[in-house]
Amino acid sequence: MNTKVYAQGVGKSMDNSSLAPREEEEKRLLTVLEQVGRRMRKELAVLGERRGDVVGIRQEFWEDVRMNFSDSSEVAETWTSIVQQAEVLAERERSHRVASEAVERLTKQFDSPYFARIDFTERGGGTEVVYIGRASLIGEDGETFYVYDWRAPVSSLFYDHEPGPAAYRVPDGQIEGELELKRQFVIRGGLMKHMFDTSETVGDEILQAVLSEGSDTAMKSIVATIQKEQNGIIRDERHKLLVVQGAAGSGKTSAALQRIAYLLYRFRETLTPDQIILFSPNPVFKGYISHVLPDLGEANMRQMTFRELIEARLGRRFEVEDLFSQTEALAELEGTAEGEARERAVKYKGSEHFFITVENYLKRLEREGIQFRTLRFRDMTIASSEEIAAQFYAVEASDGFATRAATTKRWLLQRLKAWVESQMGEKWLEEAAELVDQEDIQRAYVDVRRSGGFHDEVFDDEEQMSLRLKRQVAEEAIAPIAKAVRSYRFIDAVSTYTVLFESRPTFASCAPDGLLPQGWDWMSLRAEETIGRKRIDHEDATPLMYLSEALEGFRRVEGDIQHVFVDEAQDYSPFQAAFLRRRYPRARMTVLGDFNQAIYVQSQDSGGFGGWTRLMAPEATSVLRLTTSYRSTEQIVDFTKGILAPGDAANISPFHRSGEPPRLISCADPGALGERAAADIAELLARGHGTIGVIAKTASEAADAEALLKELLADDVPLTLVTGGSAELPKGVSVLSSYLAKGIEFDAVLVWDASAKRYGREKDRKLLYTVCTRALHVLHVYWTGEPSPWLPETEGER
Structure with a gap:
């Protein structure tokens, strides 16, 4: 140079x-x-x-x-x-x-x-x-x-x-x-x-x-240091699907945010921040990147997690398991028959095979099979499920689910109006109307007056008031039913979904190869048990959400979304990738991730990006790779490469920024680990490191580590337990689980108990790699008992 x-x-x-x-x-x-x-x-x-x-x-x-x-x-x-x-x-x-x-x-x-x-x-x-x-x-x-x-x-x-x-x-x-x-x-x-x-x-x-600068609690703009390969991502206008595979610390997320700023500048006459949506891995990361666009003079795009999308759709009626809870549950069942069965179900329900099965099931539902809820008031049937089905299927299939659902909704609302009129002479309504308060009477008076009532016939006026009061009471009584109809809740998507796991012939006829997946019987029992108790496993949430939205014609989807960005895309299952494509059919997509950080069961067997590259035509798709890691020092990058299998590490190269070698520290027991970590934290703070991440494998381990460190550290040390509900990353020392650390960086990282017991299996390799790559300048790795077999040799103590 x-x-x-x-x-x-x-x-x-x-x-x-x-x-x-x-x-x-x-x-x-x-x-x-x-x-x-x-x-x-x-x-x-x-x-x-x-x-x-x-x-x-x-x-x-x-x-x-x-x-x-x-x-x-x-x-x-x-x-x-x-x-x-x-x-x-x-x-x-x-x-x-x-x-x-x-x-x-x-x-x-x-x-x-x-x-x-x-x-x-x-x-x-x-x-x-x-x-x-x-x-x-x-x-x-x-x-x-x-x-x-x-x-x-x-x-x-x-x-x-x-x-x-x-x-x-x-x-x-x-x-x-x-x-x-x-x-x-x-x-x-x-x-x-x-x-x-x-x-x-x-x-x-x-x-x-x-x-060489210190980390902060918020991501910074990189416009002064954009590299040529990142600039290609930022300014790409030709492709509808941009897939970016980047090593840890290669600037994927930064490039994505600068790309959003570029798009808002380039198409400022036709594109607004509300027409761009970014899916972040967790709430902590959302807060971490929230200052980048305002720093560039642009309003923030819409930002959400996939979890929030699920909650908005299913969370009001069901207890929905999130990805972190699923991961913790699988960790607890590790090595058991139930754990193996659940892991099979998680992998299968996130697969492209299952997505095609659900697609074929939807084609079948165009002819028959949708489950509907009977509309009832007290012990009276307003519209039976059979009547609703007949009305729905009376509309031509070629009109699509959206038209059929909307037509059925209008028919049901008319049925509700007719039912109200049919109740005018019923005793229950007479009794209820006599108990109304003065405010209801005043409303009835105003309604009658607006409709031209109150003329010369006093008796007629009183009759109109009585009818208006009774109609008002009846409408209020069935208002929850009318609201449910307007929200399309007469379609029972949950029961329709569970039919797939109640009927072997139905499932086999919809499967692309005509076969039931391994463990189908266990899945059937599991669906009956959980959904029957109004609990939705995480692996069922996306298929159920897709089926539900498809039956309603994707009516709630905002059609004006022009760009969808997905960060940490390697953690999405193929089913989730295909679902997002269906949900935002007119949007261009930019997906970013790292194969070596695929840490969740739902995506570990998906082959890299789990089907992202097959969402659009090859000529509309660009796959780019960022191989240089800028985040960490050369010593840390070389160390973390040693955690991976040689083939996975081959394309990662460090930026030549030198620093101290990582330290590997053996501890006699958890108490000794806590004492050594506390002493190191005090030293690192004294050296001027503003952000320190203590990263444990699970949320429960993180909570235990935080409690122990709180006892050992001075009261004036800023120590925070970061949970899944945290919206921002605090200054000082953050204690968090490995799953929440994704995409975030710290001046110094202390890996809590990287033992063979915690990180001993092959699938733990990428998780350990992900945790260690959060460090900018300093990396300390502690363990008790035997160290993880994936830890490479280093000059530091062992």
Whole structure:
């Protein structure tokens, strides 16, 4: 690599010829900062003015509204006055928000207005000097570009090319020319700390500086250090399915977030954050990445876990097991016949074979077999399941489930109305109407008046009031039934699903090979036992959710979703992958993961990404690989590679950032382990490490470790047990399970009890690898008894 370094300060450069460029750049920086400062003063003035406007309008809102309710015309005028005043307030609040966001953006620009410069000579044209930052900065004349946004087409030259022939794409085609200069800056607090000229796409010096910094409780933007292969992911507009296999710490998630920012910039006229959804592995990770897009000046996309999707669909009526609970349950049953049977069921129900079986079952259900719930009020049948089935199947199958379900829903709502009328003379309704309170009577009075009642015939008026009261009481009595009908709960998806495990012939006829899976009898008994008690195993949740939504025509799916991002995609079963594709049929998909971190049973036999690459046509699919691990030091990366099987580790290469070797520490018993870990934590905190992760295998082990460490550490040490419900990663020492650590990084990681007892089986290899790769700078591995056979040799103590 050919790099010229310009150190800070006159006389400190590596050669005398660097003085002029350094002084020139510092002078130019002052010019830019003056522009930022001038713009900030204007925005602050606007902000103060808007803030005063908003406060004033809120205080004087009712004083400026003319209130008069003497007759209908005055009421209308009063309403118009309120609406006008509310619109004025809303407009001022919008202006205040825009000015506030502008001040926040300019404050960040004053701290670090840009991070790179490129000099590009277009073929047949002159040389253009381009400075690149997190956001653009345009002069007051509206024409002078002081800084280009990193997402602008010309900025891709910085990420993709070294000096020499270069080209970048614009909407109209490609612009070719010569890249004359690539210069990088580190600017903090408006001061130029470092300046590099480099022949590399992004200089190692910049990466070294960034990667040597401490971890934080939130992920940072990487726009200044995007690598060429990451830039290809960020700017890909051609493929509908982007599959990214990346080593631990290779920047997969960072690239995905920058890709979202790029898409919002590139398609800002047609794409909004609400049209992008990101599936995160757990709530902790959601909080960890929540600051990246706002830091780039963009609103956050929609973000959820797959668990939240399941809960929204099934959680109100059933107790639904989550993935962590399933994993803990399998760990407790390890080595037993029941544990082996459950593991088979988990793998099968996440497989493509089962997805095809359910698809074929749905085709069968187009003709017959859907289970319906009878609509009853007390001991009266309003609509029997047989009547509902007849109505549903009377609609042409070619119209699809959505039309048939909607038609049946309308028919049932009409049936409910007719039933209400049929009850007008019934004794139960007469008695109930006599017990209504004054508020109900007033409502009935208003309804009758609005319908033109209360004329000269007093008896007729009283009869209308009585009928209205009884109808009102009847409608309120069946309101829960009407609500259930509107929510399509007359379709009994659960019973329809369990038929698959009650009937051998039905299952075999739907299976693609005509065969029952191994362990089908156990699955049948298990479904009867759990679903009968309104409990849904995690492995049943996605198939049941898919069947339920398909029978309703995927009516609840937001069709405006244009992009779906899935992080830690290797943990999704093939069934879950196919389900997401069906749920968001018009969306482009970006899925990211690491084969070597596939730690859950549901995806361990799925062959890498578990069917993700088969979701779309090959010509619409791009599979990319990130092999360089930037997160950890070279010593930690080499150590973690040794945990994996040689074939799995072959394509992982460390970025050359040196550090201390990992320490492997044998302890006599759990008490000794706790004492040694507590002493090491105190030392690491004293050395300035701000985030320390103590990672145990399971949630129960993490809780035990936290309780022990709390006794051993000083009271002023910030120690937090991170659970599945935690929304943010705390500062200081976090104690958590291996499953919650995915995607997160710490300055130092202490692996709690990496013994052969805890990490002894072949399937524990990838889990141990995942845990150890969370460390940026320091890794300590403790155990009692015999160490895990997957731990490699190291220079540290054993």
